[in-house]
Amino acid sequence: MNKKNILRTDPFTLFVILIAIGASYLHFRNSEVKEVKAASENGKVAVATVNISPATLPVKEKAPGRIVFEEKFFDFGTITEGDIIKHKFKFKNEGEGTVKILKTEASCGCTTMKGVLKDYAPGESGEMDVEIDTKGKKGIIVKTVTVSMDNNDVAKAEISLPMKLEPPPHPKMEKMRNINAEANCKSCHLESGVGETGIFLYHRVCAQCHGKKGVGGFARALNDAKWQKVNDAYLTKVIYGGLPDKGMPSFVEGVTPPLTDDQVVSLVKYIRTIVKR
Numbered sequence: 001m002n003k004k005n006i007l008r009t010d011p012f013t014l015f016v017i018l019i020a021i022g023a024s025y026l027h028f029r030n031s032e033v034k035e036v037k038a039a040s041e042n043g044k045v046a047v048a049t050v051n052i053s054p055a056t057l058p059v060k061e062k063a064p065g066r067i068v069f070e071e072k073f074f075d076f077g078t079i080t081e082g083d084i085i086k087h088k089f090k091f092k093n094e095g096e097g098t099v100k101i102l103k104t105e106a107s108c109g110c111t112t113m114k115g116v117l118k119d120y121a122p123g124e125s126g127e128m129d130v131e132i133d134t135k136g137k138k139g140i141i142v143k144t145v146t147v148s149m150d151n152n153d154v155a156k157a158e159i160s161l162p163m164k165l166e167p168p169p170h171p172k173m174e175k176m177r178n179i180n181a182e183a184n185c186k187s188c189h190l191e192s193g194v195g196e197t198g199i200f201l202y203h204r205v206c207a208q209c210h211g212k213k214g215v216g217g218f219a220r221a222l223n224d225a226k227w228q229k230v231n232d233a234y235l236t237k238v239i240y241g242g243l244p245d246k247g248m249p250s251f252v253e254g255v256t257p258p259l260t261d262d263q264v265v266s267l268v269k270y271i272r273t274i275v276k277r
Contacts, residue, residue: 062097062151063095063096063097064095064096064097064099064151064152064153065093065094065095065096065097065098065099065120065122065151065152065153066093066094066095066099066152066153067091067092067093067094067095067099067101067120067147067149067152067157068091068092068093068094069089069090069091069157069159070089070090070091071089071159072157072158072159072160073159073160073161073162074087074089074159074160074161075161075162075163076132076161076162076163077163077164078163078164078165078166079134079163079164079165079166080134080165080166080167080168081134081135081137081138081165081166081167081168082134082135082168083134084131084132084133084134085131085132085134085163086129086130086131086132087129087130087161088127088128088129088130089127089128089130089159090125090126090127091125091126091127091128092123092124092125092126093120093121093122093123093124093125094122094123095122095152095153096122097122097151098119098120098121098122098151099119099120099149099150099151099152100118100119100120100149100150100151101116101117101118101120101126101147101148101149102117102148102149102150103117103147103148104116104117104128104145104146104147104148105145105146105148106143106144106145106146107143107144107145108143110132110133110134110135110137110143111130111131111132111143111145111161112130112131113128113129113130113131113145114128114129114131115127115128115129116128116147128145128147130145130159130161132161132163134163134165137165138165138192138204139164139165139200140162140163140164140165141162141163141165142160142161142162142163143160143161143162143163144158144159144160144161145158145159145161146158146159147159167188167192167203167204167207167208168188169208178249179249179255180254180255180256188204188205188208189205189208189249189251190205190251190255190256190257190258191257192204192205193205193259193263194257196263197262197263197266198266198267198269198270199270201259201263201266201267201270202267202270202271205251205259206267210222213274214271214274219247219248222271222274223274223275223276224275224276225275225276228271228272228275232268232272235267235268235271236264236265236268239251239252239259239264239267239268240252240253240264241253251264252264
């Protein structure tokens, strides 16, 4: 039987041939043909054909960088209220890829950062200058700085900056001053005590003259056992109206903002706890 008769009389054979032709065509369409020239032993150039499917080509991933800070925690220690403090944070890209520092964010507007928003190649170092204005801040506080990065092994890094703020030392006094009229006095002895009570209030408005824990300073000590024998009514009267002839100002009468009744009570209670043993 000749080929013409087979195709005419055998549908199955025809079907198989068509499937094979279609598969070969699809394989050709989905592959790239790359000619590779190689030198043969006799010096002639032979041409080899290599079929490479696009699906089999490896995808090269972008190598990440790794910004490493020398320190992510810095304790400023005891700071005088109102001081502007600074610290320099050093870092280095120890990864294989380039890192871009996108932005820096602080926990409040008193903290500013400078000098870091750029690309850092592998092995490149940098420094971030942090500045904090402590004006209006009180007590123990912790400021934080967050650094956001692109193509880094971690997207963000956080830096902590704790500190303890204390009032400035009291200037030498030669005569009684009006704490309500003089801006510096009012800021330390009146305005700084708003909302405070007990030990916190004492260290805001009293400690600069009477010393920490009542040990004495410009004004008399309050922890003396003999002096502590005065009654609560006397203490309250002195806090309210002062002792003008001895240089003790009023903290309620004639001043703004005055201490509240509850604040005065809390001061008297605290003073009773600091008696020297």
